[in-house]
Amino acid sequence: MSLVVFVVVAFAFAGVALALRSHERASFLVGMVGLLVVVVSAVAMDPAQSVVIGGTGLVTSAYLRLFLVLGSLVGLGLAIAGVAAGIRRDAPAVTLATLGAAALTLALTDARSAVIVATAGGLFGVLVTLVPSGGRVGATVGIREARAVVVAGAMAIAATAWMGRDLGQLPAQPVVFGLAYLAVALAVAIRFGAIPFHLWAARLADAVPETALPILTVLGPASLAVVALAWTDASIAPLSLDLGAVRTVVLAVAVASIVLAGLAALVQDDIEHVVGYSIVGDAGVVLLALAALDPEAWAPARTWILAFVVTRSAFAAWAAGIRVAFWTGRIPDLGGWAIRSPVLGIAFALVAVAGVGFPGLAAFDARAQLVDLALDGPFAAIVTLGTLAPLLYYGRLLVIGLSRSDRAVRPAAAGAWKPRILRPDMTAPRAWLRTTWNDNRAFSTAVVAAMLGVLAVTTAAGAFDGPAAAAGLPPRVEAPGDPAATLSQTPDAADWPYSFGASTQRSISRS
Amino acid sequence: MNPALAGVALAVVLGAIFAGSARSARAAILGLIVTMVGAPLLADPVAHPFGLAARLVGAILAGYLLWVAGRGPDARTGGSHVGWPTDAFVAAAAAVVGYGSHGLGAPATGPALAQATGFALAALAVVPVVMGRDIMRIGIGLSLLLGGALLVRTGLGGTPDALEEVLTAGLMATLGGAVAIMAVAARNDGTAGYDLVSSSGRRSRRALDARPSERP
Numbered sequence: 143m144s145l146v147v148f149v150v151v152a153f154a155f156a157g158v159a160l161a162l163r164s165h166e167r168a169s170f171l172v173g174m175v176g177l178l179v180v181v182v183s184a185v186a187m188d189p190a191q192s193v194v195i196g197g198t199g200l201v202t203s204a205y206l207r208l209f210l211v212l213g214s215l216v217g218l219g220l221a222i223a224g225v226a227a228g229i230r231r232d233a234p235a236v237t238l239a240t241l242g243a244a245a246l247t248l249a250l251t252d253a254r255s256a257v258i259v260a261t262a263g264g265l266f267g268v269l270v271t272l273v274p275s276g277g278r279v280g281a282t283v284g285i286r287e288a289r290a291v292v293v294a295g296a297m298a299i300a301a302t303a304w305m306g307r308d309l310g311q312l313p314a315q316p317v318v319f320g321l322a323y324l325a326v327a328l329a330v331a332i333r334f335g336a337i338p339f340h341l342w343a344a345r346l347a348d349a350v351p352e353t354a355l356p357i358l359t360v361l362g363p364a365s366l367a368v369v370a371l372a373w374t375d376a377s378i379a380p381l382s383l384d385l386g387a388v389r390t391v392v393l394a395v396a397v398a399s400i401v402l403a404g405l406a407a408l409v410q411d412d413i414e415h416v417v418g419y420s421i422v423g424d425a426g427v428v429l430l431a432l433a434a435l436d437p438e439a440w441a442p443a444r445t446w447i448l449a450f451v452v453t454r455s456a457f458a459a460w461a462a463g464i465r466v467a468f469w470t471g472r473i474p475d476l477g478g479w480a481i482r483s484p485v486l487g488i489a490f491a492l493v494a495v496a497g498v499g500f501p502g503l504a505a506f507d508a509r510a511q512l513v514d515l516a517l518d519g520p521f522a523a524i525v526t527l528g529t530l531a532p533l534l535y536y537g538r539l540l541v542i543g544l545s546r547s548d549r550a551v552r553p554a555a556a557g558a559w560k561p562r563i564l565r566p567d568m569t570a571p572r573a574w575l576r577t578t579w580n581d582n583r584a585f586s587t588a589v590v591a592a593m594l595g596v597l598a599v600t601t602a603a604g605a606f607d608g609p610a611a612a613a614g615l616p617p618r619v620e621a622p623g624d625p626a627a628t629l630s631q632t633p634d635a636a637d638w639p640y641s642f643g644a645s646t647q648r649s650i651s652r653s
Numbered sequence: 654m655n656p657a658l659a660g661v662a663l664a665v666v667l668g669a670i671f672a673g674s675a676r677s678a679r680a681a682i683l684g685l686i687v688t689m690v691g692a693p694l695l696a697d698p699v700a701h702p703f704g705l706a707a708r709l710v711g712a713i714l715a716g717y718l719l720w721v722a723g724r725g726p727d728a729r730t731g732g733s734h735v736g737w738p739t740d741a742f743v744a745a746a747a748a749v750v751g752y753g754s755h756g757l758g759a760p761a762t763g764p765a766l767a768q769a770t771g772f773a774l775a776a777l778a779v780v781p782v783v784m785g786r787d788i789m790r791i792g793i794g795l796s797l798l799l800g801g802a803l804l805v806r807t808g809l810g811g812t813p814d815a816l817e818e819v820l821t822a823g824l825m826a827t828l829g830g831a832v833a834i835m836a837v838a839a840r841n842d843g844t845a846g847y848d849l850v851s852s853s854g855r856r857s858r859r860a861l862d863a864r865p866s867e868r869p
Binding site for chain 1: 704758799
């Protein structure tokens with residue numbers, strides 16, 4: 143099965159790269175080769191396969207394939223940008239492990255198993271917080287990240303187990319279902335570092351290279367969010383219970399993340415914190431989908447998640463490009479960056495277009511639809527304005543980028559934004575390669591950022607059949623034990639996986 | 654009540670109390686290993702042999718990695734601030750609540766003892782996870798919390814299938830490995846053992862190579 147190949151390849155290369163972590167170059171090389179291989183594996187994945195192991199199934203879908211293709215591409219791009227920036231971390235290995243875990247999470251038909259894998263995937267990320275030679279600072283940030291991941295995982299495991307059985311005789315249903323729903327929604331919020339659970343994520347931005355940030359706070363949590371959406375739509379939404387109080391809590395977290403993260407990103411002085419808070423703001427839109435409690439939110443939410451993953455990765459690559467080119471990430475010191483480095487300017491423009499969007503763009507329409515589904519009246523208008531908050535911090539960065547520098551901040555070398563190829567020296571080819579690479583670090587990072595920016599715009603525009611893939615049903619085996627099971631394309635509530643049975647739904651609805 | 658299950662549950666809770674209250678890192682890890690090895694046995698019917706074997710391997714691997722990180726006579730962890738008797742009473746109270754509320758409002762398909770033990774482990778995990786000031790203690794707390802959630806899952810939903818057991822084993826081993834790596838990293842940096850960097854709530858000191866291009 144093509145999914146198994148992907149998972150085995152991802153974990154095998156991650157394991158070898160981690161085993162070789164004391165040999166920096168070998169580990170990096172294995173990680174990069176692994177990322178190339180998983181890109182090929184993801185592209186070659188058959189989107190309609192299933193396998194049943196025990197009582198649980200693994201099912202591929204067009205959405206899973208697209209998520210993995212995009213995730214692998216951004217992982218590869220971020221790894222290249224990271225090495226160009228001179229970062230010596232386990233980022234390629236962690237990216238591979240995160241991709242493997244995301245593949246399993248999205249393919250599993252049992253939500254209880256899926257949240258277990260999503261939690262394990264989050265734990266791989268702590269390795270990026272550590273510098274190769276050790277360090278108490280990195281370990282402190284890492285254990286705090288592990289704490290957030292495990293607390294979220296424990297909440298999700300308990301909630302999915304609570305709902306994963308016949309609950310027809312359950313008294314006090316709104317309270318019980320509300321608590322389970324709240325636990326899963328807050329688990330997703332904690333994993334994304336949504337406000338007010340953002341402190342660990344903010345500290346993460348201090349200790350982790352910006353190119354690794356999207357792997358930890360976007361790619362891994364996004365797979366958990368997809369599972370949570372499917373679980374909510376299958377187990378909670380069809381019951382038509384009055385969950386007003388808990389839904390208000392989820393809405394409050396979502397709105398606070400959208401609005402306050404936008405403002406926080408505006409006032410930050412370091413670009414990595416701008417990247418971090420921009421991720422939190424976009425994650426708030428995902429939480430809006432959970433707060434909507436409406437199966438209509440399924441397709442736009444998954445469309446948004448695809449654009450979110452790619453756009454924020456491109457933004458992180460741009461931030462890495464800025465640091466390599468200008469040797470600083472302090473925003474007040476970056477006067478004239480867009481003029482001095484046009485490639486980074488192009489990358490930034492692409493990221494801004496993909497991140498904010500305009501009517502007609504799939505991601506923009508998906509976000510607007512989610513706001514409409516989750517909120518009514520003036521609140522919807524206010525939150526819609528809040529989703530445009532990125533305009534403020536993009537605008538600030540652009541104004542500084544087009545202004546004249548008031549201090550002697552220059553690119554690492556004159557004309558660093560352009561490629562510089564020395565005449566090949568066949569007597570010392572390795573030295574020539576090393577020199578060429580070192581001379582083109584800034585240019586390479588900028589080009590990677592621009593390429594990811596193009597990918598972000600195309601994804602946000604709905605290319606690669608993204609919206610169609612997002613509208614497909616979650617993984618579901620038609621008949622347990624039937625290895626020839628196929629995906630149903632009928633969006634009927636009874637067809638959703640993770641649910642606790644139609645009879646239970648009927649008895650609860652009647653009561 | 655199945656006396657064999659009751660014995661296993663008692664051993665799991667005692668191991669957790671020991672893990673949460675011991676000040677010697679290796680003693681605490683030993684208690685955790687007892688807990689992690691015993692937890693998958695708390696199921697009725699017993700898990701599929703393949704899944705059970707995977708859980709045991711995962712538990713032993715996690716314990717071994719932590720054991721390596723706890724090498725040396727000076728490997729100390731915070732231990733319990735209130736003493737093991739208080740921890741034992743907390744665990745007993747939580748176990749009673751878990752046993753009495755078996756199913757949490759609906760018929761459950763797993764044993765009540767699993768839910769009771771899960772509640773006890775989760776209660777014992779609260780203080781290390783929330784108040785822990787060293788990596789080993791927080792890591793042990795996280796393992797207890799995860800173990801508790803998984804036992805509650807078994808108590809509510811019945812014995813997990815083989816694939817879920819394998820995935821759970823992977824999760825426990827990953828957590829053990831991650832905590833071990835961080836514990837070693839902290840211990841190799843200075844003389845403060847497993848202690849966290851002191852923080853006043855402001856930003857942490859930046860890691861040296863997080864922004865390599867900033868270095869002169």
